[in-house]
Amino acid sequence: MPGGRLTQQERRRIAQGLADGLAYAEIARDLDRPTSTVTREVMRNGGPTAYHADLAQRATERRGRRRRQPETGGRPPGPDGRDDAALAEYEEKFTAIFVQQGLPTMTARVLTCLFTAEAGSLTAAELVERLRVSPASVSKAVTFLESQGLLRRERDEGRRDRYFVDDDVWYQSVIASARGTAQLAETARQGVDLLGRGTVAATRLENIARFSDFISESIFRAADQVRDVLHTKPPTEPGGPAPASPNDPDQTSPDDPDPAFPDDPSQTGRNRD
Numbered sequence: 553m554p555g556g557r558l559t560q561q562e563r564r565r566i567a568q569g570l571a572d573g574l575a576y577a578e579i580a581r582d583l584d585r586p587t588s589t590v591t592r593e594v595m596r597n598g599g600p601t602a603y604h605a606d607l608a609q610r611a612t613e614r615r616g617r618r619r620r621q622p623e624t625g626g627r628p629p630g631p632d633g634r635d636d637a638a639l640a641e642y643e644e645k646f647t648a649i650f651v652q653q654g655l656p657t658m659t660a661r662v663l664t665c666l667f668t669a670e671a672g673s674l675t676a677a678e679l680v681e682r683l684r685v686s687p688a689s690v691s692k693a694v695t696f697l698e699s700q701g702l703l704r705r706e707r708d709e710g711r712r713d714r715y716f717v718d719d720d721v722w723y724q725s726v727i728a729s730a731r732g733t734a735q736l737a738e739t740a741r742q743g744v745d746l747l748g749r750g751t752v753a754a755t756r757l758e759n760i761a762r763f764s765d766f767i768s769e770s771i772f773r774a775a776d777q778v779r780d781v782l783h784t785k786p787p788t789e790p791g792g793p794a795p796a797s798p799n800d801p802d803q804t805s806p807d808d809p810d811p812a813f814p815d816d817p818s819q820t821g822r823n824r825d
Contacts, residue, residue, distance in 0.1 A: 557612065558585075558593060563605035566590060570600050591651070595644055599658055602685045643668060658685065662693040666703060666717040673716040675708070701728055723779050730771035737764035 558566075562583055569579035576594070580587040594600055597608035643664050650660035665682055666674060674682070679690045694715050697703045701724045708714045741761040747754040 558589070560605065560609045563593070563608050566593060567603055567605040570594065570603055591648070591657075592644065595647060595651075595657060595661070598684050599661060599689075601658065601689045602683075639668070656693070656696070658683075658689050659693040659696050662690060662715075663697060663702060663717070666715060673714050675712050675714050677712070679715070701725055720779075720782065723775055723782055726771060726775050730768045730775070733764050733771070734768035737761045737768065740764065 562585075565583060566579055569582065574582075576590045577587045580590045583590070593608065594603050597603055597611055643661075646667070647657070647660045647664045650663055651657055655663065661683055662679055665679060666672065676687060676690050676694070679694075680687050683690070694703065694705070697715075698705055702721055703715050703717050704721070706714050706716065737760070740757045743757045744754045744761075747757065749758075
């Protein structure tokens with residue numbers, strides 16, 4: 553694969569590819585570049601709906617000038633003490649992980665914004681401003697996240713919708729995933745008799761069902777065991793250790809059995825209310 557930075561001409565071809573509705577992989581093949589290069593370029597510069605080649609080129613030039621500055625002359629931290637450039641780079645990395653797990657890019661960017669917001673909540677207007685995208689893009693993303701139980705919506709005093717990721721959002725997401733795995737197990741098991749118990753196909757489905765039963769029940773048990781970790785509060789004194797939760801797995805004695813992973817998968821339940 554060719555190395556080096558993207559040229560302005562390549563950025564214009566990326567913008568044209570996005571306008572034509574091409575996937576990142578197709579654009580990358582046209583440029584003879586890795587798909588990851590195109591993905592990072594677009595995500596770093598406004599996302600697929602707000603990417604502009606000339607703006608991206610200027611932003612890259614600014615970043616290059618910052619890197620060439622002496623360490624003492626770099627960008628100062630923001631008013632809250634955070635390094636805005638470092639935070640932006642971190643948010644890109646966090647978003648990329650969500651994308652790799654299957655979330656659409658804009659949806660992943662919205663979720664990252666909410667997780668990194670100090671209050672854990674933002675209005676649609678605040679998301680539009682932070683992400684530099686259209687209100688319609690934000691609306692589509694939050695609708696999807698709400699349907700998946702990854703955020704909740706409330707009206708604030710100004711009658712504006714405010715979107716929250718609270719302490720239990722991640723727990724509910726994990727539980728929803730475990731329920732999906734349990735449903736897969738049940739569906740696989742229904743095909744055993746249809747295909748003829750003892751046949752190769754039926755045995756394959758039975759193995760999938762047993763495996764999925766064990767995985768889903770393990771997730772249910774582990775999530776319940778450490779749920780309080782998600783409610784741990786910040787330390788009362790700056791720099792002090794965070795208070796331990798009563799069910800924190802790090803506080804468990806090494807000699808204690810782990811209830812989340814029983815030795816015999818056949819002892820796990822197959823249904824959970």
